[in-house]
Amino acid sequence: MAAIECVELTKMYEQRTALRDLSLTIERGQSFGLLGENGAGKSTFVRLLMGFIFPTSGQLQVLGKTKVAQAHTAIGYVHERTLFEPRISGRRYLVHLGRLAGVQGSVGLKHIDALLERVHLQDVAQRPVGSYSKGMQQRLAIAQALLTDPELLILDEPTSGLDPRSQWEIRQLIQGLRQEGKTILLCSHYLTEVEALCDTIGILRRGHMILSGAVSDLVSSKNVVEITIAEQLDARETLVRLEVPMQAILDTHGNTCKVRGESQAEILEKLVLAHVPLLSLQPLNQSLEEVYVQATEQADAAAIAQPAPVASGGK
Structure with missing residues (x-):
């Protein structure tokens, strides 16, 4: 019960x-x-x-x-x-x-x-x-x-x-x-x-x-993956050279990049085929604040998108 x-x-x-x-x-x-x-x-x-x-x-x-x-x-x-x-x-x-x-x-x-x-x-x-x-x-x-x-x-x-x-x-x-x-x-x-x-x-x-x-499920659904390559390499230059689509790249800093989760497999394949050394790969969590903001923005957008009710009655 x-x-x-x-x-x-x-x-x-x-x-x-x-x-x-x-x-x-x-x-x-x-x-x-x-x-x-x-x-x-x-x-x-x-x-x-x-x-x-x-x-x-x-x-x-x-x-x-x-x-x-x-x-x-x-x-x-x-x-x-x-x-x-x-x-x-x-x-x-x-x-x-x-x-x-x-x-x-x-x-x-x-x-x-x-x-x-x-x-x-x-x-x-x-x-x-x-x-x-x-x-x-x-x-x-x-x-x-x-x-x-x-x-x-x-x-x-x-x-x-x-x-x-x-x-x-x-x-x-x-x-x-x-x-x-x-x-x-x-x-x-x-x-x-x-x-x-x-x-x-x-x-x-x-x-x-x-x-x-569940809090654990909601904060782990950011759908962002952080990839770290060899220290002597620049992540952004490497991804550009491998012709990774720019819309798949969220951020780069030194030898680390953050990419969209749905693009992870494609990017990893390019890195492996190019023999780029990989140091780490991990999904990133989001804060509950990010979950809250995203959920309320989506709810507001859905409410705006709904057509206004049609008034009934006389002419």
Whole structure:
């Protein structure tokens, strides 16, 4: 049973479609990164998962529950803009929320102390939350999300607005939870963060899922090959002499050239027949940022190419 499964999920607000025909499966134990610009539909999707709003059409299951509110006790949620009562201490905040969630008694208090230690707040646990830095408050929010030892964690922009040190600390926490086998849904604008922390991703664009898949597969599909020849040879001069088509050559530097993947076999044949010594040949990966830009540009081009709907009605 998947952690999250939706089929043709659609959410409309009056005349605006926030999410359209989204079909997606996130397996248990998977770390999934949800990408998209502001207004792409990420927040709408998270609200649907939490049961704060309801779909216009389509099917949604969270941890096997079609009534997603029934899964709340197994979900830890960190909101994009977490709010705290600034006058109470971090420990008292967790104790109060723990009681509401059924985490109480001596066992509950030990669990809370362990969480404070895990997020490195044990030394400031008695201080008012209002005196915490933003990074400390975000770590407290993660501790709160872990109160019931949830199976699914939904993290909405957990490092947004933090300084580099605080971002690193939050990412270390997330990495640890990932290694424990928690299912994680991470919404983030930081593509390098998603690339490092997620197994799979989905890119939303104007309410549509335009690309999804394993991170390892997506970043290895650049279709560019780097060829290094003998050090005493100039790659560009060598390729020109062998009459390699210029459109197949992407870049050259010294004895190294980058060529299109589809031209690799032809170029290698020319080099081998000319007895040009080859030192290395390797496919190049692309960054997740390159994947994102390419996918959104293609989606925008496809949208422009579509003919406008023909209006119906009277003359």
